[in-house]
Amino acid sequence: MRVAIIKERRTYERRVAASPDTIKRMVDKGLEVVTESGAGEGACFTDAAFAAAGASIAADATMALRDADIVLKVQRPLLGDEAGSDELKYLKRGAVLIGLLQPLRHRAEIEAYASAGIVAFAIELLPRITRAQPMDALSSQANLAGYKAALDAAVEFGRAFPMMMTAAGTIKAARVLVMGAGVAGLQAIATARRLGAIVSATDVRAAAKEQVESLGATFITVDEAAARSAETAEGYAREMGEDYRRRQGERITEILKRTDIVICTALIPGRRAPVLLTETMVAELAPGSVVVDLAVEAGGNVEGSRLGELVTTPNGVKIIGYANMPSRIAVDASQLYARNVFNFLTLLVDKDCKLKIDPADEIIRATLLTENGAVVNPALLPSATADARSAAS
């Protein structure tokens, strides 16, 4: 069975869906692996390293995809005339496609996979159960995004993070506020702490308090009663009401007066990200302060952030809206993503190296988007998408 990995061509994307390590693992399992020449370039994996791990190297994407039974991707394949290329048309009917396919944001593309007879899996829909942890690409990528967000803030900040006592005087430690203490937020806290900052954090979920405090940061509670019901059965945050938002705004505005750096990471699956910092709140920060909006691709947590840009406000606050933060640390992000995808792949391939898609497996059920020419995922049924669309608009 032939597995293909091609170069990612979407803007801001440097990652790749396989590493020399996972290619070797696939080959050891009896799979034939083909990679497009240059597929690993953005992550510093050379064709020679891929070949040494057992891959054959195809001259271009068309050659790599030809006759592939399984295609591993980071981003959604290009469709129609996107970036001058249509990757989907080179996939054969019945081919398995695995990637971060963003099905809730790009429903029409999922229909296109169905029409093309593709068996598509969206890895971000994995249930967050213990068995799925080795495949959990959202976590592996968010973890690195949180780390990089703290570093990007430190780079743009015109002062040091740690307290320093020098003969010329004492430098005060920077004060960092992290809003949203999930996977990315917790890593941003840990990184800012390692750099020597004084860190505080807030989240709507009550469970976040203990995790924040275990990292040596201070937790800012907005509303204890609301926090107890803010978490869904899947472990994600619910969208909070107007009253909570107002109180959170007041509490945070107070804290911003003593804050140098804000790192925002708050997301609500399938919906627009909540606005946590309004323009008025950003104006509370002193000139030279830095805000990182990790949610910029989901609509943004910060008013005034712009996708892919560093914006400086009239009062001298820098707002970082860099796109695709995990791709800014592409080597590690690719290593971890490749392992996530390989672990997922082992669910689909039996010991005789044949495709085996078990509909009774809850991981398969949750991630399978299309099969036999139809959209089959429960999260994409008309009622579910209408709900998500109206919330995202």
Ligand code: NAD
């Ligand atoms: P996420 O990326 O969906 O959101 C990031 C954070 O933003 C979350 O902590 C969320 O509570 C917070 N948030 C949302 N709205 C907010 C608001 N208005 N104000 C402040 N904060 C807000 O979340 P995530 O990082 O993917 O993690 C969600 C949960 O899942 C966490 O509890 C995490 O520990 C858990 N998790 C479990 C597993 C597993 O068991 N396999 C794996 C990964 C994560």
